[in-house]
Amino acid sequence: MDTAVAQERENYLNASHGLKSWLLTKDHKRIGLLYLFTITLFFFIGGAFATLIRIELLSPQGNMVSSETYNKLFTMHAVAMIFFFMIPSIPAVLGNFFLPIMIGARDLAFPKLNLLSWYLLVIGGAFSLFAMIAGGVDTGWTFYTPYSTTYSNSWVIATALGIFIAGFSSILTGLNFIVTVHRMRAPGMTWFRMPLFVWANYATSLIQVLGTPVLAVTIVLLFVERVFQLGIFDPARGGDPVLFQHLFWFYSHPAVYIMVLPGMGVISEIISTFSRKTVFGYAFIAFSSVAIAVLGFLVWGHHMFVSGQSLYASMVFSFLSYFVAIPSAIKVFNWTATLYKGSISYQTPMLYAFGFIGLFTIGGLTGLFLAALGMDIHVTDTYFVVAHFHYIMVGGTMMAYLGGMHFWWPKMTGRMYPEGWAKLSSLVIFLGFNLTFFPQFILGYLGMPRRYHLYPAEFQVLNVMSTAGASILAVGYAMPMIYFIWSLKYGKVAPMNPWGATGLEWRTASPPPVHNFEQTPIVTHEAYDYTSVPAEEIEVV
Amino acid sequence: MSAPHSETHVDSVGTYVKVLLALMFCTVLTTWVAYIDLGAFSTVIALSIASVKMLLVAMFFMHVRHSSKLTKLVVVGALMWLGILLVLTMTDFVTRNM
Ligand code: HEM
Ligand SMILES: [Cu+2]
Numbered sequence: 081m082d083t084a085v086a087q088e089r090e091n092y093l094n095a096s097h098g099l100k101s102w103l104l105t106k107d108h109k110r111i112g113l114l115y116l117f118t119i120t121l122f123f124f125i126g127g128a129f130a131t132l133i134r135i136e137l138l139s140p141q142g143n144m145v146s147s148e149t150y151n152k153l154f155t156m157h158a159v160a161m162i163f164f165f166m167i168p169s170i171p172a173v174l175g176n177f178f179l180p181i182m183i184g185a186r187d188l189a190f191p192k193l194n195l196l197s198w199y200l201l202v203i204g205g206a207f208s209l210f211a212m213i214a215g216g217v218d219t220g221w222t223f224y225t226p227y228s229t230t231y232s233n234s235w236v237i238a239t240a241l242g243i244f245i246a247g248f249s250s251i252l253t254g255l256n257f258i259v260t261v262h263r264m265r266a267p268g269m270t271w272f273r274m275p276l277f278v279w280a281n282y283a284t285s286l287i288q289v290l291g292t293p294v295l296a297v298t299i300v301l302l303f304v305e306r307v308f309q310l311g312i313f314d315p316a317r318g319g320d321p322v323l324f325q326h327l328f329w330f331y332s333h334p335a336v337y338i339m340v341l342p343g344m345g346v347i348s349e350i351i352s353t354f355s356r357k358t359v360f361g362y363a364f365i366a367f368s369s370v371a372i373a374v375l376g377f378l379v380w381g382h383h384m385f386v387s388g389q390s391l392y393a394s395m396v397f398s399f400l401s402y403f404v405a406i407p408s409a410i411k412v413f414n415w416t417a418t419l420y421k422g423s424i425s426y427q428t429p430m431l432y433a434f435g436f437i438g439l440f441t442i443g444g445l446t447g448l449f450l451a452a453l454g455m456d457i458h459v460t461d462t463y464f465v466v467a468h469f470h471y472i473m474v475g476g477t478m479m480a481y482l483g484g485m486h487f488w489w490p491k492m493t494g495r496m497y498p499e500g501w502a503k504l505s506s507l508v509i510f511l512g513f514n515l516t517f518f519p520q521f522i523l524g525y526l527g528m529p530r531r532y533h534l535y536p537a538e539f540q541v542l543n544v545m546s547t548a549g550a551s552i553l554a555v556g557y558a559m560p561m562i563y564f565i566w567s568l569k570y571g572k573v574a575p576m577n578p579w580g581a582t583g584l585e586w587r588t589a590s591p592p593p594v595h596n597f598e599q600t601p602i603v604t605h606e607a608y609d610y611t612s613v614p615a616e617e618i619e620v621v
Numbered sequence: 622m623s624a625p626h627s628e629t630h631v632d633s634v635g636t637y638v639k640v641l642l643a644l645m646f647c648t649v650l651t652t653w654v655a656y657i658d659l660g661a662f663s664t665v666i667a668l669s670i671a672s673v674k675m676l677l678v679a680m681f682f683m684h685v686r687h688s689s690k691l692t693k694l695v696v697v698g699a700l701m702w703l704g705i706l707l708v709l710t711m712t713d714f715v716t717r718n719m
Contacts, residue, residue, distance in 0.1 A: 262691075275680070290702045326710045377705055393713035 091494070091591040106191035107594060112177035119165045119173065120143050122205060125212075125553070126160035129153050134547040138542050142533035150533040151218035152234065158221035160212075164205050166473060168333065170342035171288075172201070172253055174484045176279045177492060179257060181585040181592060182275050183268025189259040193252055200249035207369040208242030209236040211235035217461055220331070220531065225313035225324040229305040237303060244299045247292045250338070257281055268586070268603030278366050280345025283369035285339075287334045295331035298324065322387050329380035336553075337421065339473055340440070343480030344411055347433050349414050350483055353581040354430035355422025358608040361414040363402045365598050368407035375404045382451050386460050390594050401451035408444050412437060427579070428502040432483030435510050439475025443468055446521070457494030461531070464524025464612055470517045481562065482509070488575030495567045495590040501559060509556035515549025582608050631680060640681045647674050 092109045102110060131524040133153050144155065168366060180188055188194050211217055217239040228236050302324070304310050309503050311317025317356045334619070352359045359365060370589045381397030415437055424430070448470040459465065489497050513592050521543040524530075528539050535543070577586040582605075588597050606610040646713055651670050659666065680686045 290699070294706065320714075322713065326713065327706075330710075377702065378709065381709065385714075389713045390719065392716040392718040392719060393709075396709075396712055562688070587653050 085430040087358035089589060090593060091589065093494075093591055095594045096474050104195070106187070106195055108176050108180050108188050108191065108194055109200055109492075109592065109596075111194050112173050114173075115168055115172040115176060115201070118202060118205065119168050120197070122160045122164035125209070125304075126157050127557075129157035129160065130550065131554070133157060133418050134550045136533050137535075137543045138547050140410075140535050140537045142535075143351065143474075147532070148218060149216075151531070152216035154531055155217050156212050156530075157221050159208060159217070159243070162221055162335075162339075163246050164201070164208065166477060167246075168201060168253075169348060169481050170484060170533075171257070171284055172249075172283055173198070173387065174344060174346065174481075174488060175257065175284075176253070178207070178488060178585055179278055179281055180260060180264065181588065181596050182583050183261065183264060184584050184597065184603060185260060185270050186265035186595045186597070186600075188256045189264055190256050190299045194256055196251040197249045197256070201246050202250070203248065204244070204246030205241045206242070208239050209244060211238035211242065214238070221459050222328060223324075224328075225301060225302065225305070225319075225321045226315075236279065236306060238301045239536065240302060242300075247296050247299075250288050253293045254292075254362075258286040258289065261285075263585075266601050266603055270363050270603075271375060272363065272366070273603055273605070273607050274366075276348035276359060276362065276369075277342075277345035279366040280341050280348070280369045284338055286370070286373045287338050290376070292329045292333040293339075294327060295335075295585045298327040298331065301327070303325035322384070322389060322443070325384050325387050325389075328379070329383045330377070333378040333380040333383065334373075336469070336472070337372055341372060343440075343477040343484075344369065344435065345482040346484040346487070347415060347436050347585065347588075348411075349581075350429045350433040350487055351418050352608045353487070353579050354427055354433070356580070356610055357417050357418055358423040358606070358610070359414065360417035360420075361410070362607065364410050365414050368410045368590055371407040372404065375400075379404055379451075382456070385453060385456050391446060395415060398451055398453045402448065405444060405448055408440075412441055412444075417551055426503075428499060428506055429483045429487035431478045431503060431506040431510075431577075435506065436476055436479040436483065439479065439513070440473050443471030443473075443476055445491065446471065454576055459524055461529055462524035463520040463528045466530050467517050467520035467524060470520070472556045475513055475517070479509075482506070486563075487579070488585070489564065489567070490591050491585055491592070492606055493568060493571075494574050495571030496574050497567045497571060498563050501563045505556050508552060511620075512549050512552030512554075512556050516546050516553055517549070519543070519545045577613070579611060580610075582613055586613075611614055631687075636681065641676055642675055644677060 092107055096505055104116065105111060105114075133144070133150075136142065136153070137148060142150065175320065176194065180186065212235075214235055217232075218234045219232050219236060223236070223240065261278060265274070301312050303311045305314060305319070309317070311319040313319040313321045346366055348359055377432055379397055379401040381393055382401045385394050387397075394513070415433075446464070450459065450468060451466065485501055486497060489495070523539055523542050523546075526539070528535055574590045576588070576590055578590075579586070583601070584597075584601055585592075588599060647670050651667055654663070654666050654670070659665075679696060685692060
């Protein structure tokens, strides 16, 4: 493609200028980028806390910060990472940008509501950030009562209010996606022609809309007890502290799927594109997303096995937890089957997809260990749990997010990232990740509890390994930050369809015009039908 | 795709007034029952009356009665999810001391 022409063409980036044109934009693509900046900021904040935690754990004596400060560090790490980075990450950035384009729409159904969602995240983030700067919060991201309502002297209310507000951002995004998928599909884009990324985001949206209000209610109840001393969770006033955990985990277990389902959607796109094959078992993958969304609501009690929950309830929740593994396994097996006899190319997004499949599988299988009642009593509240969820959230979702960012970067910016550096960084991240978190499985199994900075000296070697891994991981994350920015000016100009992919987003210019398509596309093929891509449109780089 | 605002059915003012009166009657009833000691049934009755009120508001004031099947599905879905929350939470509370 002619470089000069590509740069003169009007697109969503150069159509209007100035801060106001961004802060008041109703273009889902620009809003996606606003989210990108916001969550990247929170990723750095969360990362800074993680750095301090890992440095503290280099030595068993806990001699850098006080125990109170340490409590605040791991709490604020999780609050920043979960509520302000991971939950918005893939849906609000990549989903916002690509969901409308992938179904051939000009925008989301409610563009102003979409902008409002971003402002809510920013306002919620500001409250939580204020709490962090003012003195921090020390309850753990789980805010368990009665500590959070009666005893903690930290900024519980400001933090919780921030999460409450950000929750509405999440609900409104979900609502917007659901309505968009129902009503904005291009002619011919039937439900079963939708890319699996869209299905995954649709299922995620259902969870956001059905689950997040319960989190909001829980925070209000916490507020009411802490501020007005009403007896809701405090047994001294006739409340029940375990009720808090029920309400909290009714949202927060499904929330782990808010975090991982969109990532699974990204992986389906990448695996298909880089093996040039229709996704094996398309309908199974699509329905397994919805199945995960529903089943995810039935298992929350597996976080409460040692809370004083009745043994009978624990058995029910343990039993139900095994069912969630089925749809997850369906996906993993179908991705693997897609690879079989595919014409595989090992570009960066594909490397991330491989990373996802392996690491998510380890995370998911250890989840089954934890769901087994007897096993969990042994390892609950140890580093085993920490390793489990980091394998899923960092090894899984984070890999998918980075894979997606590389996959769609040419479309978002009109520039290619440097492939060599990108491959190198994905490798560094994979190694750094495993060195950081694999030792934590062993530590936990040996009995090192989570959330303490003092530990027996015999655990030091594994902790030092973990901190070393975290340093490598940090280098790995810094690399894409640098070369992505570099590529905006120096990267090769991206063609329309650099990967020879099938989705509608590859049938429009890079970067796309303001209204996404010059004319509304008419869909005549199944998703992932590689015979439908005109050969002259593919310029593999 | 059907238009979202195909509101051919709008209830008459009279219906709204009747619903309003029914709601107020329920409120009085709730208050009255609260003064009678029915043991565990006090809560059951109070919640039942509240559910009736909720249904009236949803059906008439929120127009669910005349809405599309999809809207009804959303309402039923939301209630089902509330049911999941209550039932599974109660599996714990009811069997705590068994
Ligand atoms: C195969 C499905 C999964 C099962 C059966 C499962 C099971 C469990 C169990 C039983 C625990 C509680 C362990 C304990 O506290 O003793 C746990 C903790 C956790 N899991 Fe999973 N898990 C699964 C998938 C996921 C996914 C997909 C994510 C995230 C995207 C995730 C994130 C977490 C988190 C954050 C915690 C710790 C919460 C805390 O106490 O702070 N899990 N998991
Ligand atoms: Cu869970």
